[in-house]
Amino acid sequence: MSNKINNRQGESLAIFGGQPLFNSPKPTSNLVRPDPLLFFDYLRGKMTRSDGNLVEMLELRLASMHDTKNCVAVNSGFWGLALLLDALSLPSRKEIILPSLTYRRMADIVSWVGRVPHFCDIDLKTLANSGDTVRRCINDNTALIIGVHPVGGHCDVDGLESVAYEYGIPVIFDSVESVHEMHRGKRIGSFGVAELFSLGASKLINGFEGGYVTTNDDALAHQLRLKRSGRGAGLSLSVELPPFHAAMALAGLDDLPNQILRNRARFNRYAEELRGLPGLRLVRHSEETEPSHKNIVVEVLDDWQYTRDETIVLLNAQNILARAYYSPPLTHKPIGYEFIAADLPHTDWVADRYISMPCGHLVTLDDISKIVRFLSYLSSNHKSIRANLN
Amino acid sequence: MNYFSDKESGYLSDEVRQYFMGIFNRQYYTESGPLVQELEKTLQKKLKIRNVVCVSNASIAWLMLLDQLFSKSFFFTPQNTSKQLKEAISWLGFPSIEYNKIKKIIPVINKVRKNGKVIFVRNNIDFQDSDGIHNEIAIDSNDTLIDTQFSDELLGANTRDIELSSCGVLSFDSFATDFGFGACIYTDDDDFSDVLRCMRSSGGIRRKVPVKRTVNGRMSEAQAAFVLLGLKKMFDSHHASNS
Numbered sequence: 054m055s056n057k058i059n060n061r062q063g064e065s066l067a068i069f070g071g072q073p074l075f076n077s078p079k080p081t082s083n084l085v086r087p088d089p090l091l092f093f094d095y096l097r098g099k100m101t102r103s104d105g106n107l108v109e110m111l112e113l114r115l116a117s118m119h120d121t122k123n124c125v126a127v128n129s130g131f132w133g134l135a136l137l138l139d140a141l142s143l144p145s146r147k148e149i150i151l152p153s154l155t156y157r158r159m160a161d162i163v164s165w166v167g168r169v170p171h172f173c174d175i176d177l178k179t180l181a182n183s184g185d186t187v188r189r190c191i192n193d194n195t196a197l198i199i200g201v202h203p204v205g206g207h208c209d210v211d212g213l214e215s216v217a218y219e220y221g222i223p224v225i226f227d228s229v230e231s232v233h234e235m236h237r238g239k240r241i242g243s244f245g246v247a248e249l250f251s252l253g254a255s256k257l258i259n260g261f262e263g264g265y266v267t268t269n270d271d272a273l274a275h276q277l278r279l280k281r282s283g284r285g286a287g288l289s290l291s292v293e294l295p296p297f298h299a300a301m302a303l304a305g306l307d308d309l310p311n312q313i314l315r316n317r318a319r320f321n322r323y324a325e326e327l328r329g330l331p332g333l334r335l336v337r338h339s340e341e342t343e344p345s346h347k348n349i350v351v352e353v354l355d356d357w358q359y360t361r362d363e364t365i366v367l368l369n370a371q372n373i374l375a376r377a378y379y380s381p382p383l384t385h386k387p388i389g390y391e392f393i394a395a396d397l398p399h400t401d402w403v404a405d406r407y408i409s410m411p412c413g414h415l416v417t418l419d420d421i422s423k424i425v426r427f428l429s430y431l432s433s434n435h436k437s438i439r440a441n442l443n
Numbered sequence: 444m445n446y447f448s449d450k451e452s453g454y455l456s457d458e459v460r461q462y463f464m465g466i467f468n469r470q471y472y473t474e475s476g477p478l479v480q481e482l483e484k485t486l487q488k489k490l491k492i493r494n495v496v497c498v499s500n501a502s503i504a505w506l507m508l509l510d511q512l513f514s515k516s517f518f519f520t521p522q523n524t525s526k527q528l529k530e531a532i533s534w535l536g537f538p539s540i541e542y543n544k545i546k547k548i549i550p551v552i553n554k555v556r557k558n559g560k561v562i563f564v565r566n567n568i569d570f571q572d573s574d575g576i577h578n579e580i581a582i583d584s585n586d587t588l589i590d591t592q593f594s595d596e597l598l599g600a601n602t603r604d605i606e607l608s609s610c611g612v613l614s615f616d617s618f619a620t621d622f623g624f625g626a627c628i629y630t631d632d633d634d635f636s637d638v639l640r641c642m643r644s645s646g647g648i649r650r651k652v653p654v655k656r657t658v659n660g661r662m663s664e665a666q667a668a669f670v671l672l673g674l675k676k677m678f679d680s681h682h683a684s685n686s
Contacts, residue, residue, distance in 0.1 A: 089467050096463075097455040128499055131659035161656040254472035254663075261472050261663035262499065283502065283530045290530050291502045295624040297665050389655040415470065 068370035069441060074427055075372040079411040079420055082255035083347055085312055086414055087304035095300035107299040112265070114306055115250075119242025121267040123274035126294040127281050130229055130251030130264030131162060136280045137247055137266055138197060139166045139288040140273060141223045146196035148393065152182040153382040154400045155201045156229070160383050164390045166288060168196055172384050172394040179203060180378075180403060184212025190395070191220055198224040200245065202231035204348040204378065204409060206338040210236050210244050217245070225249065232257040233313065233345035234338075242267040252294075252302045255413075257347045258309065260302030263294050316346035322418045323349055323410065326425035332357030332432060336407070349410045350378060358435035361405045363442065367431055373424050378407035462668035471664060475640075475647025478667035483627070485674065486613070492629045494636035497667065498643060498660040501614035501626035505531030507642055507660060508589070508612060508628050511635070513537065516560040516587075519545070519552060524564055525614060527626075545580055552580070561586045610635065615670045625666045 065071035095107060108126050116124035127133040138149060149163045153172040160170040173190045176183040181203040191198075200213040210226070217224035229251040231241045242248050247270065250256075252263030268274055279285035281292050305312075327335050336350040353361045361377060368375040382404050384394045411424065431438060462478070471477060479497050486495040498504040505528045518532055518539035532539045542548050555561055563580075565588055582588055589611045610630040630636055637650045643660035 084470055084472065086467055086470055089464060092463070092467075093455055093460065096459075129659040129661075132503075158657050158659065161658070164656050165658075254474075259472065261665045262659075262661055283526060288534050290506070290534060291500060291527055295666065297669070298663065301665065387653070389653075 066367070066370070066438070067372075068367055073370060073372040074423060075420070077415075078372045078374050079416050079424070080374045080413065081348070081376050081409045081411055083257060083259065083413040084254055084415055085257075085259045085305060085308070087259070087301060087308060091304040091307055092300055095303050096297055107296040107303065108294050111294075111299040111302050111306075114303065115265055116267060118306070119240050119248070119267045121243045122269045123271060124265050124267050125274055125277040125281065126252075126263065126265045126299065127277075128264070128292040128294050128298075129262055130227075130249055130253065131158060132281075132290060132292040133264035133266050134159075134162050134227065134249050135165050136277055136285075136288070136290070136292070137225055137249060138163065138168065138199075140276050140280065140285075141225065141246055142166070142168060142196035143222065146194050148190075148192070148194045149197045149199060150182075150187050150190045150195060151199040152186075152201050152400070153384040153394065153397055154180065154203075154379045154403060155383065156227070156379070157383065157386075159199070159201070159227070160388060160392060170383075170388075170392045171195070172392065172397065174397040174399045175203075175403065176209060177399050177403065179206055179208055180407070181206075181208030182213070183209035184216040185209075186399075187213060188216050190393075191216070191222065195220070195222050198222055199227055200224055201227045202229070202234070202241065204230045205336055205344065205350050207231045207234050207236060207241060207342065214245060229256065230348060233309075233343060233347075235341070235343045243269060246270060247273060252298065257312070257345050258302050258305045260294075260298045260305065263298045263302060265294075313345055316412070318418060319412050319416065319421060320346040320349055322421040323351075323425065326422055327351070327428075330425065330429050330432065333428065347413070349412045351408050351410055353406050353408065358432055358439070361408060364428075364431070365408060367438075368424075368427070371427060373411055373427070375411060376409045377405070378403075378409050380404060458672055459668070462672065463665070466664045466668065473646075473661050473663045474644055475661070476664040476667070478664045478671060479647070479662050482662075482667045482671055482674075485671070486627060486629070490613075490629060493631045494633060495627045495629045496636060496639045496643060496647075497625060497627045497662040499625060499662050499666070501525065501527035501612055501616065502530050503658060503660045504612045504614075504626040504628050506534060507639060507658060508610065509535055509537065510656075511638055511642065511654075512587075512610070513560065513562060516562050517555045518562045518564060519548070520564040521545075527614065528564060528612070549580060556583060556585070563588045565589070615673070625662050625670055 067073040112124040112126050147169045148171040149168045150171045150173050151159055152175050154175050163170040171190050173182050174186045175181055176186060181201055187198055198217055200208050202208050213224050224245040226245045226248040228241050228248045232250055234241045247266050247268035250265050252258055252260030254261055266277055276285055280289035283289050283291040324335055327333060332354050334352040334354055336352060338344040365375050365377055382400050384397060483495045483497050509531050516537055518537055520539055520541050522541050522543050552561060563586060613627050615625045628639055637652045638654055640648045641652050642654045642657050
């Protein structure tokens with residue numbers, strides 16, 4: 054393997070056999086560590102209500118945080134969405150509209166509830182589906198619309214609600230990546246008929262595993278509670294949240310304001326360091342929406358000297374575990390069940406332009422400076438690096 | 444007072460604390476973590492079976508197993524079959540009959556056999572029950588037998604003197620644990636084990652194989668911690684009663 058390409062210290066790049074920049078991986082996953090003492094306090098019942106339990110306590114706090122009447126916790130966002138789709142999809146209609154540029158298992162969830170995914174395009178500004186992109190897919194067989202908040206920022210909530218109302222089709226929001234954000238002065242969580250969130254370890258609130266649904270519809274909340282204990286009408290499954298996962302999430306909730314501050318500091322460091330580096334654009338969101346900055350995304354512009362995927366390969370070799378943003382789109386992968394997809398030009402264009410950068414609990418501010426310095430090095434030495442890549 | 448904790452007194456055992464401090468120090472919370480892998484190896488050894496795939500709960504385990512193995516099959520389940528298996532059969536829309544005495548439905552079984560695949564579900568009662576599957580009906584080579592819910596005593600045995608079927612689900616809710624959440628699918632078929640791992644999550648995959656559809660079936664490190672503690676308690680108790 055060639056070792057002609059050296060960094061300033063005279064060592065070869067990791068992709069060519071040298072030592073990686075970091076000894077341990079720098080991931081994009083949040084992996085927030087709670088205060089262990091807080092977690093143990095919750096676990097041993099010190100902080101529970103005398104007549105309640107940990108899961109109920111978590112549900113009350115989350116409902117309050119999202120300013121909704123109801124919160125129903127389940128063992129994962131995946132199964133929460135499955136139960137929600139079954140509860141709300143219009144009977145005798147089969148299609149559920151969702152974007153192709155999204156969570157890799159979302160179409161599988163639609164299949165599990167016996168419906169057909171109908172993929173819609175995204176809006177280039179938000180990287181999410183919108184009222185306009187969904188409208189093109191609506192037909193007499195549309196059972197439900199899923200508005201999906203992207204990684205950072207949020208989707209066209211008003212447009213999606215408006216289209217749903219116009220056609221009499223229920224709309225729900227997959228808000229896994231917009232836990233903290235605000236829309237029109239309200240916390241995400243009370244829009245559409247219901248919203249879905251995750252308590253997975255990589256998410257803003259780390260509950261080991263878990264998920265929850267927020268809704269102002271009391272009857273829906275009641276139906277979901279029955280479904281999650283295997284007793285509901287239609288599809289139901291025992292998918293209650295284990296109490297120790299609730300304990301973890303509660304400890305995470307207590308730390309949330311501080312976590313947001315830490316995330317913001319990481320984002321600001323990226324912003325500062327990337328300022329002088331042409332070819333990469335840091336994706337920003339209005340501070341009015343109170344972004345959590347849990348995720349940090351850059352766009353690879355036309356004047357960057359590498360493709361998105363080449364950049365990721367070079368970064369990953371250094372233990373900088375940047376990831377391709379929702380890649381590949383679901384319609385670019387083999388799908389083993391029925392689905393519908395028309396042309397998705399925005400999805401196809403975006404598909405190889407965005408990178409999720411390392412952030413979260415395991416990434417320090419100094420790490421970020423090193424990462425951007427490495428990107429700068431790649432840019433300055435692109436001719437020789439590219440010659441060896443080829 | 445529970446073995447590991449007590450809400451009234453605020454007690455939380457040292458063992459629980461140690462396990463969780465290990466998790467927090469490793470910062471590995473889910474996705475086929477070290478405790479999940481340890482649990483899988485422990486059960487493989489105890490059950491003397493090649494593959495154990497730990498999953499978040501028995502309902503999801505059954506969904507995975509049934510979705511991969513069976514289509515257009517008819518299930519015969521004993522009356523005390525687990526709620527989770529019934530949920531999975533219902534979710535997938537498979538036809539099923541619950542029986543009290545299997546010999547009474549032999550004519551139905553024979554009729555179904557002519558038209559499709561028959562699945563017998565065997566649970567821990569069948570190992571002792573003289574009316575159970577082994578004594579009353581000959582399992583045809585085209586039939587399939589799957590196991591569910593081993594009794595605690597079986598796991599405490601030093602030797603496996605019960606012939607396990609080709610695959611099944613063991614629910615940890617049947618253990619004497621305080622927080623028995625979770626299940627595993629076991630199988631001697633390596634290829635099928637790879638399918639289950641690829642279906643379950645992106646962690647713990649030994650070989651990537653195509654699957655029709657995936658689930659979130661991940662068992663967290665927290666779940667594995669409690670099940671390992673429960674198993675240890677059960678094995679220690681068996682050892683004490685045998686010595």
